[in-house]
Amino acid sequence: MFKFVLNRVFSSVITIILIITITFALMHSIPGDPLTRDKEMPEQIRQNLMEKYHLDEPLWKQYFIYLKGLATGDMGISMKYQGVTVNEIIAESFPISAQLGLVAIAIMLLIGIPAGIISALRQNKWQDHLAMFLATLGVAIPNFVLATLLIYIFGVKLGWLPTSRWVSWKSVIMPSIALAGYSAAYIARLTRSSVLEVIQQDYIRTAKAKGLPERVVVYKHALKNALIPIVTYLGPLTAGILTGSFVVEKIFAIPGLGQYFVNSISNRDYTVILGVTVFYASFLVFMNMIVDIVYGFIDPRIRVGK
């Protein structure tokens, strides 16, 4: 197990360095730079700013300056927002995205898994049809449509919840539902098909034949195996959701990390692009590692390191 973890950590570091290199190359290859403005700035001022951000150095040098900073935990200063460091940006916006994400994940699990189990066990009965109808709807409706609808009903018409921003505990409700909608539906469908597959297995028949009550068969024997595809799906999903969803954060004007993802690219804010990407990549790699380890607990057959 130890050797496995060590191995994974090593390959993770390589992955992240590769990601940095590719991101660095890509962002410098697209036209425009952090100093691109609607109103063109005088040459001298441009020159001064280039020097300030080391943009006048050769690319390889910029690359190593960045890596050197990163090794000491310094992700540099934003080239767009004056006097703000990338570390500050992540430190302030990630907790918000994470809070929102945790609630969204809780919603999707608490709704998705039970709905999937119920419709599998009541296959082709009305419970199944209803759950799958809602799930299809959930997968089909894009989150921005759901978000706009929620804002209109609960924010503008009924006035129960704040329409936007991050002002009180009520602020989390609508965005987390909008964020969870698609995945809850997806998980329900995934759970359903997975449970259906599992309950047709021989060992379930054996369990039933032994006269075990249905509850025990489902929860003790079937569910554990049926959850494997969901865990696989959850790993990267959690990373994505915790680091924020750009669309939902933008619609609800939530000051989370997701907004920086896209904005930094259109701003060509090089340090922020890299910082956010490195952060997200590390998170993703880490979550994948967790999933691999969790597998071992759910399914002894794929226990790692053996």
Next chain:
Amino acid sequence: MKKKIVVLTVVLSLLAAVIAGCGGGAQEEGAFITHNHGEEPETIDPALNTTVNGGTIILAVFEGLTKLDEKDNPVPGTAERWEVSKDKTKYTFYLRKDAKWSDGKPVTAHDFAYAWERALDPNTGAEYAYQLYYIKNGKAYNKGEAEAEDLGIKVIDDYTLEVQLESPTPYFLKLAAFPTLMPVRKDVIEEHGDQWARSPETYIGNGPFKMVEWKNKDSMKFVKNEHYWNKDAVKIDGFIETFIAESSTMLSAYEAGELDIIDQVPLEEIDRLKKEKPDELHITPQLGTYYYAFNVTKEPFDDVRVRKAFIYALDKEAMVNKVRKSGIPASAFVPPGVPDTGEGTEFREVGGPIYPTKADPEKARQLLAEAGYPNGEGFPDVVLKYNTSEGHKKLAEAALEMWKKNLGIDNITLRNEEWAVFVNTRQKGDFQIARHGWLGDYNDPMTFIDLFTTGNGNNDTQWSSKEYDALVDKIRNTTNEEERMKLLHQAEEMFLEDAIMIPVFHYTENAMIKPYIKNLHKSPLGFTFFDKAEIVK
């Protein structure tokens, strides 16, 4: 079973903790106005700011030598009076002695001298430094060709500032009220560096309000500055700037009563708002023009007849009224709202229309035929470029349709590019026709006229006329206001006669303001002033 209950309790309480941890703060007590700012400002350092919305904050926290009144005329601000030399190149400002910074220290002429010198200092890297190029040696110093001592800024004593200009600049008093020219504190900036304009403790101003909170990506809060010399005139306790970037979300928040003022609405909602909330929707002209720039060096637009044919074939009224639903159809480049010489006159009214706002297909076809393309036959392939946005796309499609119908040209294609790519394309002149827009920096025709001089970084049309450059130079050195205005009209006619672009419409601001907000001043330059605003419920 017990174990499960324990696990469930732990999970639920964790979730409750997460939810309880979300957000913070409650609705404001007292007379506060909530104004949506839009995208969070990159900086609110007066020297470094380039945005209109950043300007709204700076003009609330600082006060220049002059400030703008309701009609955008300069009136005494921190300077209680001034003298102008006979040749109109030397201004002597006398500062009021009761002006104080928000930490109680007196405002002196040194603060202005320092702020201007700092904005011009090449090491500051201020994009808007050119707003100070009117000061003697301002440009030279900013380019590293002169020393700070050579600048035409002289502190006579603590309360007297003498400014020597490069040439007579009739709008200098208006410029003195522009965000870039606000005074700043040397001691604070030297101690805190770049960071000074980020935190309420160090963002010290001399204006009617002071910042008390900046929540990243969410909002800023400002309260009345008790040290402001004219604090009794300030009626509200303060204001809040929120950073909602989506226009549909802004409108929802406004309609739900969470915001008092929004500066834009989704264009597709304008018709509904006109019907439902006519008293709250304020459509006012903005000093800006949306246009299509021709690259006059590229075929087929190197022929003025082709350019004119394209102008006459476009129905700007339909584009504004049917497609965009907002704006004022343009008949020339300088927008309405820019004053002319006489009291209350406007440059646009005096100058009149130069091109019709409706299409003139006959004339268009005739011009095109003269250029050698009767009914569009043999016309080369043309690409119209615009930056990716639904709004620009709709307008470009409408234009395409009109050119096809009125000129018979059907080999025009549209190409959209992402913003930063597009800006590059345009600056390099890598286009035949491109969408463009220009917002004035100050309320004088000059901000629209000098745009098309040779070497101006924003003259993307690649048009270059020695005659025009000489005319603009002459305007800069003309002291007689009537004569100057006449020359400005002449200049506008000159580049429009050469048809280097198609003025499509003038921007308007479509703001929503709650009826209980009174005496709020919105300038055509886009700034919102809260210093005289009141809440009457």
